[in-house]
Amino acid sequence: xxxxxxKKVVLAIISDIAPDExxxxxxxxxxxxxxxxxxxxxxxxxxxxxxxxxxxxxxxADYMQLASLDSCAEYLTPKFNALAGKS
Amino acid sequence: xxxxxVITGVGLASPNGNNxxxxxxNLLAGMAGIERVDMRYxxxxxxxxxxxxxxxxxxxxxxxxxxxxxxxxxxxxREALADSGVNxxxxxxxxxxxxxxxxxxxxxxxxxxxxxxxxxxxxVKFWSHYHNPRTVANNPAGEASLHLGSTGPxxxxxxxxxxxxxGLIHAAQMLRLGEVDFAICGGVSESTQSFGIFAGFKSQxxxxxxxxPKKASRPFDRARNGIVVSEGGCLYTLERLDDALARGAKIHxxxxxxxxxxxxxxxxxxxxxxxxECVRRAIAHAGFTPxxxxxxxxxxxxxxxxxxxxxxxxxxxxxxxxxxxxxxxxKSYIGHAMGAAGALELAGNLPSFTDLVVHPTINVDDLDPxxxxxxxxxxxxxxxxxxxxxxxxxxxxxxxxxALIVKRFVx
Numbered sequence: 001x002x003x004x005x006x007k008k009v010v011l012a013i014i015s016d017i018a019p020d021e022x023x024x025x026x027x028x029x030x031x032x033x034x035x036x037x038x039x040x041x042x043x044x045x046x047x048x049x050x051x052x053x054x055x056x057x058x059x060x061a062d063y064m065q066l067a068s069l070d071s072c073a074e075y076l077t078p079k080f081n082a083l084a085g086k087s
Numbered sequence: 088x089x090x091x092x093v094i095t096g097v098g099l100a101s102p103n104g105n106n107x108x109x110x111x112x113n114l115l116a117g118m119a120g121i122e123r124v125d126m127r128y129x130x131x132x133x134x135x136x137x138x139x140x141x142x143x144x145x146x147x148x149x150x151x152x153x154x155x156x157x158x159x160x161x162x163x164x165r166e167a168l169a170d171s172g173v174n175x176x177x178x179x180x181x182x183x184x185x186x187x188x189x190x191x192x193x194x195x196x197x198x199x200x201x202x203x204x205x206x207x208x209x210x211v212k213f214w215s216h217y218h219n220p221r222t223v224a225n226n227p228a229g230e231a232s233l234h235l236g237s238t239g240p241x242x243x244x245x246x247x248x249x250x251x252x253x254g255l256i257h258a259a260q261m262l263r264l265g266e267v268d269f270a271i272c273g274g275v276s277e278s279t280q281s282f283g284i285f286a287g288f289k290s291q292x293x294x295x296x297x298x299x300p301k302k303a304s305r306p307f308d309r310a311r312n313g314i315v316v317s318e319g320g321c322l323y324t325l326e327r328l329d330d331a332l333a334r335g336a337k338i339h340x341x342x343x344x345x346x347x348x349x350x351x352x353x354x355x356x357x358x359x360x361x362x363x364e365c366v367r368r369a370i371a372h373a374g375f376t377p378x379x380x381x382x383x384x385x386x387x388x389x390x391x392x393x394x395x396x397x398x399x400x401x402x403x404x405x406x407x408x409x410x411x412x413x414x415x416x417x418k419s420y421i422g423h424a425m426g427a428a429g430a431l432e433l434a435g436n437l438p439s440f441t442d443l444v445v446h447p448t449i450n451v452d453d454l455d456p457x458x459x460x461x462x463x464x465x466x467x468x469x470x471x472x473x474x475x476x477x478x479x480x481x482x483x484x485x486x487x488x489x490a491l492i493v494k495r496f497v498x
Contacts, residue, residue, distance in 0.1 A: 019147035041152070044216045052213060 001080040003073035009080075010072045013049045017042050028069035050076070055083060092259040092342040093331050093496060094437075096173070096324035098166025100159050101431050102135030102317050102421045106166060110431075111438045114446040115468050119301040119420045121315050127202065127282045133295055133303045134279045135317025135422035149234065154196060154221050155277035157230030159320035159427075160187055164231045164271050171324040172336060173269070175235070184267035185228045185241035186258045187322070188250025188274035190425035190483065192243065193222030195280040227275050239267050247483025248386070249347070250274045251321065251429025252491040256345045258325045268330060273430035275320035284425075288314055291355070293390050295422075304423075305450035306387035306394050306416045307458035307465075314388045315422030321430035332498075339437050340493040343476065344373025350486025357393055362400035362488050366480065369490035370404075377405050379476050380492075382445055383414045383462075384432045386480045388423045395457045397480070407461055413471060414463045416448040429481030429489065439474040440495045 001009075011023055014036070021036050032038055046066060050056040056079050058066065065075035097107045103120030104110030113120070126132045141150055141158045144165045150158060164185070168175050200218050207213040220226065225242045232241035240261075246253040251274030258272035278284045288294040295313040297303035304315040323339075331338055346368035350358035370377055383401065387394040405412055417432040418424075424431050439445055447464045454465065475495045482488045 017148075017151075019151065037148075041216060048213070048216070052207070 001077055001084065003077050006073045006077040006080060007069045009054070010046070010069060010076070013046055013053070017045045017049070026069060031067050032069070054080065056080065090263050091328035092262050092325055093328050094323050094339040094342070094493065095326050095331050095336040096167040096169075096171025097321070097339060097434050097437065098163040098168070098170060099319070099321040099431060099434050100137040100139040100162055101319045101321070101424070102137055105137070105139040107170075107434055107438070110435060114417070114420060114435050115444060117447070117449050117466070119304065119449065121300040121303050121422055123300050124279070126285055129282055129285060132285050133297065133300050133315050135315060135319065135424065136279055137319050145234070152217060153230050154226055155280050155318065156189065156192060156227040156275050159275045159277065159318065160227040160231040160322065161234045163273065163275065163320040163322035164235060167271060167322045167324050173324065173334065178269060180236055181238045182268040183237045183239040184258060184261050184270045184272070185231050185237060185239070186254045186261065186270060186272040187228040187231070187243045188246055188252070188254035188426050188430065189227060189243045190247050190250055190276060190278065191245070192224055192226055194283055195277050196221040198281055198283060231271065246487050246489065247485060248423065248425055248428055249481040249483035249487045249489040250426040251431065251433075252345070252479060252481040252489035253347065254430060255323060255325065255342070255491055256347060256489065259342045259345070262325060262327050268327070270325040271322050272325055273320065273322040274426040274428070276318050276425035276427040278316050278425045279318040285316055288316065295389060302450050304389055304419050306385070306389040306419055306448060307455055307463070308451045309453040309455045311389040311391065311394065311455070313390055317422035317424040319421065319424040319427040319431055321427055321434050323430070338496040340440060340477070341496045343375070343492040343494040345369050345489070345491045346372055347487070347489045350488065352486055355484050357396045357482055358486060359396045359400040359403070361486065362397060362482060363403040365488035366400065366404050366478065366490045369478065369492050373492040373494070375476060375492070378409045378411065380405075380409065380412050380478045381471070381474045382436050382439055382477045383412060384436055384477065384479045385414060385416045386428070386482045387416050388418055394455070397482070398458045398460055401460055405461070409462065411473060412462045413445040413469060414460050415445055419449045429479060429491070432481070433477070433479040433491065433493065436477050436479070437493070439477070443471055443474055445469045445471055445474070
């Protein structure tokens with residue numbers, strides 16, 4: 001998985017969590033909370049959906065890594081690839 | 088001197104109407120709103136489902152995070168506020184009380200979570216972090232408070248199927264105590280989302296069955312065979328009369344009196360002696376006699392025993408000597424809306440103050456002689472000479488009884 005593909009996966013989750021938001025112009029380097037109506041419970045939803053849909057675990061200590069699309073891609077892409085390598 | 092309390096707005100979602108005009112039209116047209124739905128673990132069951140548009144007032148995210156009862160509360164609250172004509176944005180939100188009766192809350196959400204984690208081998212790390220805010224007992228009122236930005240007291244009143252009346256009674260009390268200046272109150276139910284409620288009634292031998300869903304809820308009919316579970320809600324705006332008059336509000340009715348008591352007899356079986364006592368006390372509280380009641384809405388849910396026992400209670404209160412008293416039932420159209428039942432059923436009769444028509448109890452093809460009360464209005468609307476007072480009965484499990492009386496507003 002590339003980082004761009006990883007961002008698409010994260011955006012797909014956010015589109016379900018925040019269905020009223022326009023995600024067509026999300027800036028990858030800006031904190032998600034600064035450009036979308038997302039609260040702490042929504043970030044827990046992102047963590048839960050990563051777990052449910054992709055078997056990816058994000059420990060609480062790493063929640064900050066989900067701040068922006070860029071940081072999500074940096075943090076999650078290796079995890080996706082590690083999982084793909086196992087299968 | 089107690090403040091006079093008046094109803095100034097009505098908002099509702101019922102299986103046969105999404106506002107009072109639709110609801111009333113269908114009650115007069117004999118249109119039931121029961122359908123067959125597929126229930127988890129059970130297959131097809133009969134239920135009263137609401138078909139209001141939740142996106143009329145809520146965002147998709149609110150619906151995803153919140154509960155069905157919360158959504159119904161928000162819809163009904165916004166409809167009631169619109170009907171009241173009040174400028175809600177200009178009100179002191181800390182002086183608004185939201186009091187919502189509910190039969191239960193949290194059953195639906197817990198069942199859904201257990202079902203969800205069953206797909207993950209019951210691993211609780213997949214249990215939703217929304218479970219607790221969704222299941223707290225104040226959820227329906229709390230969601231309405233969040234949505235409206237209302238910062239006064241907002242909570243639910245758990246009173247089984249007597250709860251719809253209880254929302255109004257509690258609101259009237261709080262207005263009279265001066266705890267709030269404006270109340271949004273009534274009852275809601277999301278019970279159709281819970282297989283457990285259906286299965287519980289089925290195990291109890293009290294779940295209605297019928298080939299024709301619209302004929303399934305049939306209080307007082309000899310062939311009645313149980314309850315049709317429904318969802319819905321009805322919220323009112325209540326104000327002290329002086330406040331309502333000062334803003335030139337339309338007044339639907341005045342709260343005349345009420346009573347709440349308990350059977351202290353049985354978990355599920357009603358006690359006609361205590362029910363009669365509740366009705367008598369409500370009538371006395373309102374300063375009336377039984378002869379002054381023009382419409383009596385029965386609680387009757389179409390269980391074989393429960394209907395007879397309520398009739399026994401009403402016979403004890405009204406006897407044969409109340410020629411102007413007309414008795415009806417709304418569950419025959421919409422099933423049993425649980426915590427919303429009392430509030431919805433009152434709303435169905437309110438227009439009688441204006442049109443002088445008593446809507447009937449439908450689906451009575453063969454009246455059970457044990458339910459043959461004088462004044463029972465069956466199958467066809469009845470035009471009457473006077474409707475000045477309505478008695479609304481709602482009774483619930485664990486023996487809670489509520490009777491609410493409203494009267495035509497006369498300045």
